[in-house]
Amino acid sequence: MTMSSVGSIVSSVKVRRSTTASNIALAVSIVVVIALAIGPFAFLTKGNQQNLVTLFIYIIMGTMWNLLAGYAGMVSIGQQAFIGVGAYGVVYAADQIGIGPVAAIPAALVIAGVIGYLVSFLAFRLSGGYFAIGTWVIAEVIKLVTTQIQTLGAGSGISLTAFSGYKPALRIATVYWMGLASVVIAVAVTYLLMRSRLGTGFTALRDDPTAAATLGVNVTRGKRIIWVVAAMGCGLAGALLAENTLRVQPDSVFSVQLTATMLFIVVIGGIGTIEGPILGALVYFALEHFLIDLGAWYLVILGIVAILMVLFLPQGLWGLISGRGRISLFPTGYRLMTNPATPPAVATQDNAV
Amino acid sequence: MQWANAIVQGVILGGLYALLAAGLSLMFGVMRLVNLAHGALAIVAAYMGMVLVNKTGIPPFATLLIVVPVMALVGWVLQRTLLNTALNRQALAPILVTFGLAVILQNLMLELFTADNQSIDVGSLAGASIQITPDIAVGVFPLITFVVGVFVIAALQLYLAKTTTGRAMRATSDDREAAQLMGIDHRHIYALATAIAVGLVGLAGVFLGVRTQFNPTFGDVTLIFAFEAVIIGGLGSLWGTLWGGIILGVAQVVGAQAFPSSGVLLGHIVFLLVLAFRPTGLFPKVVNG
16 A cells, blocks of 8 residues: 555545534534523422432432542542532531522532532542442541531531522522433533543543553543532532522431432443433333332342343443443544545544544 | 450451451452442341341351352442443442442332341350460350451462462452453453452452341441451451451450440541551552562
């Protein structure tokens, strides 16, 4: 092959980041979000809105846990720490500092981020399975310290009173809109983060650690950024949880069950993709509604399903639907498109940089 | 003297933690697998002991003759089916699978036994104690637990150091491929290690069930305390795990003496301090020791 023929091939190859599917998905997402935003005026009852906030919380939780485990390889069993910090943080900021229920949500997010940054220096001393339990211990410590603080209601918890001047319809709609905005921001930030240099570095690391290290991927710094973002995201979910239920109790907002929920959502939906946790949250939300009468059996069944999926369907439901990543609604990688005259054959699998 | 008493009680409590941690330490040592269902399995054993005592009336210590072999068998089957498969999948699979298993076990126990606190009745032994000094009295049962804990750690250490199978475990741990070339079937070695580990969890679970009240959610703190003992002592060192258990026990009991209701928190803080300043643990493994 002569140099000129190599040149002609190179010139006929284009690098694309979006696909037809992703453009359609973006358009559909915008329509869905707009429809959901006008929902409270048109077709959503107060009960619908509160249920949807729960779904939004699940999507945020799953997205954040997936960011940690699916992209950065960090399995945390302690994300309930930041749910709790966000929930208490929003009550503290709204009621005790007095900045109101809306401004309190970003405030809670910042508190969760700061605490996440500080504890990362302890958690990052461990790796793998011990990292998982270490994060759990940190969550327990944060819970035990919280229950010592009298102004936060000690062991019995605290109620959110900042909404007392609101009519119920306005209160519920406000929380709903905050929840909708939060989901959009959480998914968008995750998507942009994974498309960035940092994200492609992590994808490279996941696919081939040696090659990635050779190319100079700074692992610890990247992991810390992702850890802090996930802490903030879980703080956001906790803040919404507190505003949706108006009550914060240490045993429920710091429950390891919350992290189990994240794990189920991500494993069922599909780990390591943007779409997976969203699909997983929808499935989990639906299952919870239909199987609520089963009590603890529900979690036994979910546990069995999750184990089977980890072992035999590791890419989850989204992997099944997308044909192992051939369709990508939120593509994070680079795709080589050969000659535009030929059908757009995908030369590299998405995410495989 | 109440402080001396707290230290003595803490040391003795540490024996139980070491007993709980031995299996966790062994499984990590042999196959780098952190079993997040470890605590839940201990509670399964505690319920098994309780049901045997309540239904058949056999003495609590006799239940060990049934609980330990059954749990060992459970461990063997678990490794042969679930865990060996998980170890062959992507890196996160063992953590996700064992966490899923913990959720399953905990909720099964909730369905079978409710969330009420239970304990295993040992009759008069529960209240028996030995007066050492006028201010220090040691419960007979906790003392037995401590002795069993020390004995188990010593026996495990000897087993790994002196027997052929123990050497095969260490060889597999050091270099699985090379061990395979020497004719060691790692799947068999792993199953054996997990059988021993879960058998020991069974032993520890029955002692725990006698010593304290428990309910299905108790597996969480059990896992956490066992893990803290392993990390404080230093990864890969069984004697370190014993010391780690003792340090954790002392921190909790002395902490509770100083700040009632904060004993567990102070135990966690000691763990975090070790993590911050001596992340390899206080008694790290001696190379070729």
